[in-house]
Amino acid sequence: MRAMILNKPRQLLQLRDVPKPRPAKRQLLVRIATCAVCRTDLHVVDGELPDPKLPLIPGHQIVGHIEEIGDMVNSKFKVGDRIGIPWLGWTDGECAYCRSNRENLCDQARFTGYTIDGGYAEFTVADAQFCFHLPDRYNDVDVAPLLCAGLIGYRSYRKAGDARRLGIYGFGNAAHLIAQVALYEGRDLFVFTRPGDTATQKAAKKLGAVWAGGSAEMPPEKLDAAIIFASVGALVPAALHALAKGGTVVCGGIHMTDIPSFPYGDLWGERVITSVANLTRRDGEEFFEIAPRVPVLTKTETFPLEQANTALDRFRVGQLKGTAVLTIDTTVR
Ligand SMILES: [Zn+2]
Numbered sequence: 001m002r003a004m005i006l007n008k009p010r011q012l013l014q015l016r017d018v019p020k021p022r023p024a025k026r027q028l029l030v031r032i033a034t035c036a037v038c039r040t041d042l043h044v045v046d047g048e049l050p051d052p053k054l055p056l057i058p059g060h061q062i063v064g065h066i067e068e069i070g071d072m073v074n075s076k077f078k079v080g081d082r083i084g085i086p087w088l089g090w091t092d093g094e095c096a097y098c099r100s101n102r103e104n105l106c107d108q109a110r111f112t113g114y115t116i117d118g119g120y121a122e123f124t125v126a127d128a129q130f131c132f133h134l135p136d137r138y139n140d141v142d143v144a145p146l147l148c149a150g151l152i153g154y155r156s157y158r159k160a161g162d163a164r165r166l167g168i169y170g171f172g173n174a175a176h177l178i179a180q181v182a183l184y185e186g187r188d189l190f191v192f193t194r195p196g197d198t199a200t201q202k203a204a205k206k207l208g209a210v211w212a213g214g215s216a217e218m219p220p221e222k223l224d225a226a227i228i229f230a231s232v233g234a235l236v237p238a239a240l241h242a243l244a245k246g247g248t249v250v251c252g253g254i255h256m257t258d259i260p261s262f263p264y265g266d267l268w269g270e271r272v273i274t275s276v277a278n279l280t281r282r283d284g285e286e287f288f289e290i291a292p293r294v295p296v297l298t299k300t301e302t303f304p305l306e307q308a309n310t311a312l313d314r315f316r317v318g319q320l321k322g323t324a325v326l327t328i329d330t331t332v333r
């Protein structure tokens with residue numbers, strides 16, 4: 001099968017012909033239709049995350065059809081079903097985290113497109129327990145960005161609690177998806193972009209934000225919660241400073257630059273800084289239930305598999321008009 005392979009961080013992916021994987025116990029063999037590109041893919045390719053599997057097939061927002069079912073797979077899956085494969089690829093199911101509904105924190109967890117092979121390829125295998133059926137309302141391209149930007153964005157959003165005034169710092173893919181859920185649930189949305197990025201501010205207002213401005217600005221009202229999707233540590237004290245008492249700053253990214261120091265007075269008043277790590281299967285089930293009701297709409301830009309490097313390059317320099325989605329098997333929709 002054809003696959004885009006990362007041999008070493010900070011090198012271009014290489015198009016290779018590699019053996020098609022075989023499903024082991026509890027695994028599905030999946031013919032990949034599409035795979036959306038996530039910022040985490042950039043962090044992996046650029047060597048900002050430690051110890052990836054090498055050589056590696058990146059990609060963890062995979063949409064495909066079941067081609068073959070391994071032994072001991074739950075009967076909810078049958079050959080031909082369309083499924084999604086997310087970032088959380090496997091957990092041990094028995095550590096203290098797994099046994100307390102926090103499988104996202106499992107010490108032994110394996111991650112798709114990072115510590116196990118992912119979706120920049122024609123086929124992959126995945127543990128059936130971590131795969132999702134996808135809502136029929138979406139086609140294979142439009143649903144792909146929901147699998148990470150949507151799921152991890154949703155977990156960040158839930159972690160922000162029932163904040164009425166919700167700030168979002170960094171209005172990229174995850175923010176754009178989760179803003180739609182927040183508006184659907186009646187939150188007042190305050191969007192912070194790079195200073196001077198009036199185009200994005202305009203887009204945020206058009207979507208329904210009550211206010212949009214630069215990240216150095218203070219919103220017209222104090223916020224009950226703020227989610228930071230940009231990987232810029234300096235946004236943490238900025239967001240904290242914009243919070244009302246009892247408010248929460250949620251850091252939604254897997255990687256962030258160092259956080260500068262800030263006065264204790266900004267944290268005082270029971271303000272909280274927290275992060276979101278990975279996802280649980282429950283996040284996925286909840287999100288795929290609510291997404292088609294909103295409905296959460298995605299903006300995408302498609303690339304053939306062999307142009308994965310171009311997609312990553314354009315993402316890196318901020319030249320994409322939507323989430324990059326690799327289209328791999330175009331015979332099915
Ligand atoms: Zn565990």
Ligand SMILES: [Zn+2]
Binds near residue numbers: 038040041060087148
């Ligand atoms: Zn991701």
